[in-house]
Amino acid sequence: MELTTKILINKNKEAAFEAFCDPDNIGNFWFSKCTARWQAGETVFLSYPEMGIFNISAKIIAATPGEKIVFTWGEGASERTVTITFTTVKNGTIVEVQEGPWPDNFNFEELLGTKEGWTFVLTCLKAWLESGVNTLRLGLFTQQ
Protein backbone atom coordinates (compact mmCIF):
# COMPACT_ATOMS: atom_id res chain seq x y z
CA MET A 1 0.00 0.00 0.00
CA GLU A 2 1.09 3.55 -0.76
CA LEU A 3 -0.07 6.73 0.97
CA THR A 4 -0.73 9.70 -1.32
CA THR A 5 -1.22 13.38 -0.40
CA LYS A 6 -1.35 16.31 -2.80
CA ILE A 7 -1.92 20.04 -2.95
CA LEU A 8 -2.30 22.78 -5.55
CA ILE A 9 0.23 25.62 -5.33
CA ASN A 10 -0.07 28.75 -7.41
CA LYS A 11 3.59 28.79 -8.38
CA ASN A 12 5.56 27.09 -11.10
CA LYS A 13 7.00 23.65 -10.56
CA GLU A 14 10.59 24.85 -10.53
CA ALA A 15 9.85 26.99 -7.46
CA ALA A 16 8.14 24.10 -5.70
CA PHE A 17 11.02 21.75 -6.51
CA GLU A 18 13.62 24.23 -5.26
CA ALA A 19 11.81 24.71 -1.96
CA PHE A 20 12.59 21.08 -1.09
CA CYS A 21 16.08 20.82 -2.59
CA ASP A 22 17.67 24.07 -1.42
CA PRO A 23 18.88 23.60 2.18
CA ASP A 24 18.49 27.35 2.77
CA ASN A 25 14.83 27.19 1.73
CA ILE A 26 13.42 24.04 3.34
CA GLY A 27 13.45 25.63 6.82
CA ASN A 28 10.69 27.97 5.73
CA PHE A 29 8.10 25.18 5.62
CA TRP A 30 9.59 21.90 6.90
CA PHE A 31 12.89 20.86 8.53
CA SER A 32 14.79 23.48 10.51
CA LYS A 33 18.14 22.31 9.22
CA CYS A 34 19.38 20.31 6.24
CA THR A 35 23.06 19.55 5.73
CA ALA A 36 23.28 19.58 1.93
CA ARG A 37 21.46 20.19 -1.32
CA TRP A 38 19.14 17.35 -2.35
CA GLN A 39 20.72 15.66 -5.34
CA ALA A 40 20.93 12.08 -6.53
CA GLY A 41 23.43 10.05 -4.52
CA GLU A 42 23.54 12.50 -1.62
CA THR A 43 22.58 11.58 1.94
CA VAL A 44 21.23 14.61 3.79
CA PHE A 45 20.76 14.94 7.54
CA LEU A 46 17.67 16.71 8.80
CA SER A 47 16.43 18.11 12.10
CA TYR A 48 13.10 19.49 13.32
CA PRO A 49 13.55 20.00 17.08
CA GLU A 50 10.04 21.41 17.48
CA MET A 51 8.73 17.99 16.41
CA GLY A 52 11.23 16.06 18.50
CA ILE A 53 13.37 15.18 15.46
CA PHE A 54 17.04 15.87 16.05
CA ASN A 55 18.87 13.95 13.35
CA ILE A 56 17.37 11.78 10.66
CA SER A 57 18.87 10.98 7.31
CA ALA A 58 17.35 10.84 3.87
CA LYS A 59 19.09 9.14 0.97
CA ILE A 60 18.30 11.04 -2.20
CA ILE A 61 17.72 8.63 -5.07
CA ALA A 62 16.59 11.12 -7.70
CA ALA A 63 16.17 14.89 -7.92
CA THR A 64 15.13 15.89 -11.42
CA PRO A 65 14.65 19.68 -11.49
CA GLY A 66 11.01 20.66 -11.67
CA GLU A 67 9.89 17.07 -12.15
CA LYS A 68 10.51 14.57 -9.38
CA ILE A 69 12.28 13.85 -6.10
CA VAL A 70 12.74 10.33 -4.76
CA PHE A 71 14.32 9.53 -1.41
CA THR A 72 14.36 6.79 1.21
CA TRP A 73 14.35 7.09 4.97
CA GLY A 74 14.00 4.76 7.92
CA GLU A 75 15.77 1.43 8.31
CA GLY A 76 14.96 -2.26 7.96
CA ALA A 77 11.22 -2.93 8.09
CA SER A 78 10.62 0.80 8.68
CA GLU A 79 12.35 1.93 5.51
CA ARG A 80 10.01 3.87 3.23
CA THR A 81 10.43 5.41 -0.18
CA VAL A 82 9.01 8.88 -0.77
CA THR A 83 8.29 10.11 -4.28
CA ILE A 84 7.40 13.78 -4.79
CA THR A 85 6.14 14.77 -8.24
CA PHE A 86 5.47 18.22 -9.67
CA THR A 87 2.81 18.61 -12.36
CA THR A 88 1.90 21.84 -14.16
CA VAL A 89 -1.83 22.58 -14.23
CA LYS A 90 -3.88 25.64 -15.19
CA ASN A 91 -3.50 27.45 -11.86
CA GLY A 92 0.00 26.40 -10.92
CA THR A 93 1.53 23.13 -9.82
CA ILE A 94 0.17 20.03 -8.14
CA VAL A 95 2.71 18.69 -5.68
CA GLU A 96 2.01 15.03 -4.95
CA VAL A 97 3.74 12.98 -2.29
CA GLN A 98 3.57 9.20 -2.26
CA GLU A 99 5.12 7.22 0.61
CA GLY A 100 5.41 3.49 0.98
CA PRO A 101 5.37 0.60 0.90
CA TRP A 102 3.41 -0.13 4.05
CA PRO A 103 3.46 -3.76 5.19
CA ASP A 104 0.19 -5.68 5.42
CA ASN A 105 0.38 -5.51 9.21
CA PHE A 106 1.11 -1.79 9.19
CA ASN A 107 0.91 0.24 12.36
CA PHE A 108 -2.28 2.20 12.11
CA GLU A 109 -1.15 5.11 14.29
CA GLU A 110 2.01 5.44 12.22
CA LEU A 111 -0.01 5.69 9.02
CA LEU A 112 -2.35 8.31 10.50
CA GLY A 113 0.67 10.29 11.71
CA THR A 114 2.23 10.11 8.26
CA LYS A 115 -0.97 11.35 6.61
CA GLU A 116 -1.12 14.19 9.11
CA GLY A 117 2.53 15.04 8.57
CA TRP A 118 2.33 15.27 4.78
CA THR A 119 -0.90 17.25 4.86
CA PHE A 120 0.74 19.69 7.24
CA VAL A 121 4.03 19.97 5.30
CA LEU A 122 2.28 20.57 1.99
CA THR A 123 -0.01 23.21 3.49
CA CYS A 124 3.01 24.94 5.03
CA LEU A 125 4.73 24.80 1.62
CA LYS A 126 1.70 26.42 -0.02
CA ALA A 127 1.64 29.22 2.58
CA TRP A 128 5.36 29.84 2.14
CA LEU A 129 5.45 29.88 -1.66
CA GLU A 130 2.21 31.77 -2.23
CA SER A 131 2.17 34.17 0.73
CA GLY A 132 5.67 34.24 2.21
CA VAL A 133 4.37 32.87 5.53
CA ASN A 134 7.02 30.65 7.15
CA THR A 135 5.70 30.39 10.71
CA LEU A 136 3.05 27.67 10.32
CA ARG A 137 5.59 24.84 10.65
CA LEU A 138 5.96 25.45 14.37
CA GLY A 139 2.34 24.77 15.23
CA LEU A 140 1.47 21.08 14.87
CA PHE A 141 1.03 19.31 18.17
CA THR A 142 -0.52 15.93 17.58
CA GLN A 143 2.75 14.11 17.18
CA GLN A 144 4.40 15.59 20.23
Add this chain to the structure above:
Amino acid sequence: MELTTKILINKNKEAAFEAFCDPDNIGNFWFSKCTARWQAGETVFLSYPEMGIFNISAKIIAATPGEKIVFTWGEGASERTVTITFTTVKNGTIVEVQEGPWPDNFNFEELLGTKEGWTFVLTCLKAWLESGVNTLRLGLFTQQ
Protein backbone atom coordinates in the same frame (compact mmCIF):
# COMPACT_ATOMS: atom_id res chain seq x y z
CA MET B 1 -12.24 5.18 18.99
CA GLU B 2 -11.84 8.94 18.72
CA LEU B 3 -9.63 10.84 16.28
CA THR B 4 -7.76 13.82 17.74
CA THR B 5 -5.94 16.62 15.91
CA LYS B 6 -4.57 19.81 17.45
CA ILE B 7 -2.60 22.92 16.64
CA LEU B 8 -1.05 25.88 18.42
CA ILE B 9 -2.29 29.30 17.32
CA ASN B 10 -0.70 32.52 18.52
CA LYS B 11 -4.02 34.22 19.22
CA ASN B 12 -6.34 34.20 22.21
CA LYS B 13 -9.04 31.58 22.51
CA GLU B 14 -11.88 34.01 21.97
CA ALA B 15 -10.52 34.81 18.49
CA ALA B 16 -10.16 31.12 17.64
CA PHE B 17 -13.68 30.37 18.87
CA GLU B 18 -15.19 33.24 16.87
CA ALA B 19 -13.51 32.07 13.66
CA PHE B 20 -15.67 28.94 13.75
CA CYS B 21 -18.90 30.45 15.07
CA ASP B 22 -19.17 33.63 13.00
CA PRO B 23 -20.66 32.73 9.58
CA ASP B 24 -18.89 35.73 8.04
CA ASN B 25 -15.52 34.46 9.29
CA ILE B 26 -15.51 30.71 8.66
CA GLY B 27 -15.12 31.20 4.88
CA ASN B 28 -11.61 32.49 5.48
CA PHE B 29 -10.30 29.06 6.44
CA TRP B 30 -13.00 26.38 6.01
CA PHE B 31 -16.52 26.31 4.54
CA SER B 32 -17.37 28.85 1.83
CA LYS B 33 -20.83 29.44 3.21
CA CYS B 34 -22.60 28.94 6.52
CA THR B 35 -26.27 29.81 7.00
CA ALA B 36 -26.24 30.95 10.64
CA ARG B 37 -24.16 31.64 13.69
CA TRP B 38 -23.06 28.53 15.58
CA GLN B 39 -25.02 28.43 18.82
CA ALA B 40 -26.53 25.65 20.90
CA GLY B 41 -29.71 24.27 19.36
CA GLU B 42 -29.03 25.72 15.90
CA THR B 43 -28.68 23.58 12.80
CA VAL B 44 -26.37 25.25 10.28
CA PHE B 45 -26.00 24.37 6.61
CA LEU B 46 -22.54 24.42 5.11
CA SER B 47 -21.03 24.30 1.63
CA TYR B 48 -17.51 23.92 0.27
CA PRO B 49 -17.91 23.54 -3.49
CA GLU B 50 -14.15 23.33 -4.07
CA MET B 51 -14.19 20.11 -2.06
CA GLY B 52 -17.35 18.79 -3.71
CA ILE B 53 -19.50 19.63 -0.67
CA PHE B 54 -22.66 21.50 -1.62
CA ASN B 55 -24.95 21.21 1.38
CA ILE B 56 -24.25 19.43 4.63
CA SER B 57 -25.77 20.20 7.99
CA ALA B 58 -24.25 20.40 11.43
CA LYS B 59 -26.36 20.35 14.57
CA ILE B 60 -24.74 22.56 17.17
CA ILE B 61 -24.98 20.96 20.61
CA ALA B 62 -22.85 23.44 22.53
CA ALA B 63 -20.98 26.66 21.78
CA THR B 64 -19.46 28.08 24.95
CA PRO B 65 -17.55 31.28 24.03
CA GLY B 66 -13.80 30.78 24.15
CA GLU B 67 -14.12 27.30 25.63
CA LYS B 68 -15.80 24.59 23.58
CA ILE B 69 -17.89 23.76 20.51
CA VAL B 70 -19.75 20.47 20.13
CA PHE B 71 -21.68 19.48 17.03
CA THR B 72 -22.91 16.37 15.23
CA TRP B 73 -23.00 15.65 11.53
CA GLY B 74 -23.73 12.66 9.32
CA GLU B 75 -26.64 10.30 9.73
CA GLY B 76 -27.29 6.82 11.09
CA ALA B 77 -24.12 4.75 11.36
CA SER B 78 -22.17 7.65 9.84
CA GLU B 79 -23.16 10.17 12.49
CA ARG B 80 -20.15 11.59 14.31
CA THR B 81 -19.76 14.02 17.15
CA VAL B 82 -17.09 16.70 16.88
CA THR B 83 -15.76 18.44 19.98
CA ILE B 84 -13.51 21.47 19.55
CA THR B 85 -11.77 22.78 22.67
CA PHE B 86 -9.75 25.95 23.17
CA THR B 87 -7.00 25.98 25.81
CA THR B 88 -4.84 28.96 26.73
CA VAL B 89 -1.10 28.20 26.80
CA LYS B 90 2.01 30.35 27.03
CA ASN B 91 2.18 31.23 23.33
CA GLY B 92 -1.50 31.41 22.52
CA THR B 93 -4.23 28.81 22.22
CA ILE B 94 -4.25 25.11 21.51
CA VAL B 95 -7.24 24.25 19.34
CA GLU B 96 -8.04 20.55 19.67
CA VAL B 97 -10.56 18.69 17.54
CA GLN B 98 -11.88 15.29 18.53
CA GLU B 99 -14.22 13.38 16.20
CA GLY B 100 -15.95 10.07 16.84
CA PRO B 101 -17.02 7.52 17.68
CA TRP B 102 -15.64 5.31 14.94
CA PRO B 103 -17.11 1.82 14.81
CA ASP B 104 -14.86 -1.21 15.29
CA ASN B 105 -15.19 -2.01 11.59
CA PHE B 106 -14.42 1.58 10.57
CA ASN B 107 -13.63 2.45 6.99
CA PHE B 108 -9.92 3.03 6.88
CA GLU B 109 -9.96 5.45 3.95
CA GLU B 110 -12.64 7.53 5.68
CA LEU B 111 -10.52 7.80 8.80
CA LEU B 112 -7.44 8.83 6.81
CA GLY B 113 -9.53 11.43 4.96
CA THR B 114 -10.85 12.77 8.24
CA LYS B 115 -7.33 13.07 9.66
CA GLU B 116 -6.23 14.88 6.51
CA GLY B 117 -9.25 17.18 6.63
CA TRP B 118 -8.78 18.30 10.22
CA THR B 119 -5.04 18.78 9.80
CA PHE B 120 -5.73 20.95 6.76
CA VAL B 121 -8.55 22.97 8.37
CA LEU B 122 -6.53 23.71 11.50
CA THR B 123 -3.48 24.76 9.48
CA CYS B 124 -5.68 27.05 7.36
CA LEU B 125 -7.13 28.48 10.60
CA LYS B 126 -3.63 29.18 11.91
CA ALA B 127 -2.64 30.94 8.67
CA TRP B 128 -5.81 33.05 8.73
CA LEU B 129 -5.66 34.12 12.37
CA GLU B 130 -1.92 34.69 12.59
CA SER B 131 -1.11 36.03 9.12
CA GLY B 132 -4.41 37.03 7.48
CA VAL B 133 -3.91 34.44 4.71
CA ASN B 134 -7.30 33.08 3.58
CA THR B 135 -6.35 31.39 0.31
CA LEU B 136 -4.95 28.08 1.55
CA ARG B 137 -8.38 26.46 1.84
CA LEU B 138 -8.68 26.15 -1.93
CA GLY B 139 -5.67 23.93 -2.35
CA LEU B 140 -6.28 20.44 -0.99
CA PHE B 141 -6.73 17.82 -3.65
CA THR B 142 -6.59 14.38 -2.11
CA GLN B 143 -10.28 14.14 -1.43
CA GLN B 144 -11.40 15.30 -4.87
